């Protein structure tokens with residue numbers, strides 16, 4: 001017998017759970033299906049445990065400035081790697097428990113099915129031998145770390161983020177392959193844990209940086225901590241005694257393990273999306289409307305990392321909300337998407353907001369820049385490194401985007417993202433308060449530099465607004 005439901009949601013990750021949150025407001029007749037480990041990628045093997053590792057690394061690294069502050073004994077501090085990893089796992093468990101106790105743990109057997117679903121028709125699924133016919137289906141099955149098939153013989157010495165946080169002890173040496181977001185965050189954390197790290201990326205950049213000034217600053221600063229080999233793909237072979245030889249161009253290193261962070265692939269393999277009868281892209285994902293999350297005109301929606309488009313948590317959350325909301329409407333509603341914001345939590349942070357350097361027409365923009373070296377608060381913190389670059393429309397001063405390589409830039413990025421979302425100009429921003437002494441004064445300095453690129457002269461100080 002085929003079970004009938006209003007909505008079936010595939011995947012109990014962040015996107016799927018946000019979708020459920022919307023769906024259950026409109027109907028009790030829904031089902032959530034998940035065939036993997038529960039607790040969400042974010043809490044279990046993503047955002048949260050990675051930030052714990054980064055925090056430990058940062059706390060340990062802080063000792064490098066103790067001496068100049070008159071604090072003695074920094075050299076004798078020891079990071080116990082096993083205890084540190086146990087702390088990562090303890091906090092990870094707290095975050096996972098928090099997710100489970102407010103989601104699947106509370107669901108009935110009717111509401112939550114453990115199993116991998118596959119499509120039979122656009123509105124019919126099969127899971128654990130049972131058929132489910134759903135008026136609407138939401139695909140929110142996330143993604144999986146990419147490991148090249150050719151490296152399968154070395155799989156026992158390859159760590160991805162699916163395995164890393166489970167490690168009780170750490171290898172003495174690691175080659176981090178891929179210096180995108182994950183490679184930079186975890187590579188630097190591992191280095192600061194005392195592991196001998198070599199970072200390799202086939203691109204001539206790190207953290208996906210396109211702005212040439214920001215890119216050079218980031219490569220110089222992070223390259224002071226551990227070697228970065230850029231511009232050549234990594235190749236791997238046996239080195240004997242269980243170790244691996246990694247080469248990239250003329251560089252060569254022998255390591256105990258690889259941390260592979262070469263991107264992620266959508267979890268679509270077992271879904272039989274061919275049954276949808278629409279074209280699939282090279283990764284097996286169907287085309288969808290990013291404002292409704294609907295797949296063509298099918299009764300099918302898609303949300304989160306499985307789309308491969310905006311693989312970050314708040315976007316997965318929004319996509320889940322959009323898909324869930326629309327799955328219970330007669331006609332899908334198109335929603336605005338948020339101003340792009342991406343933060344790599346390495347030190348210094350790498351932050352990109354709004355339109356990226358690669359999308360902008362250099363002739364149509366003005367760029368404001370400040371180096372963080374002379375910023376008072378940054379000097380006090382011993383974190384006066386990096387650069388802030390802000391891009392504005394040359395005609396009207398409207399802020400279009402920015403790239404930051406600086407300590408605590410995660411906060412500056414939010415401020416500027418909100419300003420772009422409100423369509424503010426450099427002149428609007430300079431009339432707002434900047435407290436002294438703060439890191440925000442770095443942003444203020446970049447904005448002053450940007451304002452200097454415009455001829456516009458006000459008849460009053462730019463920091464002030466005449467009463468209307």
Ligand SMILES: Cc1cc2nc3c(=O)[nH]c(=O)nc-3n(C[C@H](O)[C@H](O)[C@H](O)COP(=O)(O)OP(=O)(O)OC[C@H]3O[C@@H](n4cnc5c(N)ncnc54)[C@H](O)[C@@H]3O)c2cc1C
Nearest residue numbers: 011013014015036041046047117141142304305311312313
């Ligand atoms: C190491 C790391 C660090 C990160 N750090 C950050 C960060 O700091 N900030 C940030 O914004 N983002 C970060 N991200 C990204 C963020 O974690 C993801 O964007 C987000 O978790 C995606 O949520 P999701 O619901 O799409 O996928 P998931 O949470 O992965 O959920 C997908 C679910 O689908 C299930 N599933 C798979 N196949 C099937 C099937 N056939 N049938 C049924 N169920 C299935 C899986 O078991 C899983 O439970 C990080 C990611 C990683 C890996």
Ligand SMILES: NC(=O)c1ccc[n+]([C@@H]2O[C@H](COP(=O)([O-])OP(=O)(O)OC[C@H]3O[C@@H](n4cnc5c(N)ncnc54)[C@H](O)[C@@H]3O)[C@@H](O)[C@H]2O)c1
Nearest residue numbers: 178179180181182183201202203233234261262263311343
């Ligand atoms: N702070 C955050 O928001 C955060 C943190 C971690 C992960 N994430 C999400 O997870 C996703 C996946 O992260 P990721 O770091 O795995 O992917 P990524 O796409 O950010 O980086 C992958 C890197 O691997 C490199 N690469 C690919 N093949 C290679 C090869 N053969 N040799 C050398 N280098 C190679 C690429 O040039 C690229 O720089 C990201 O897109 C991100 O959105 C977000």
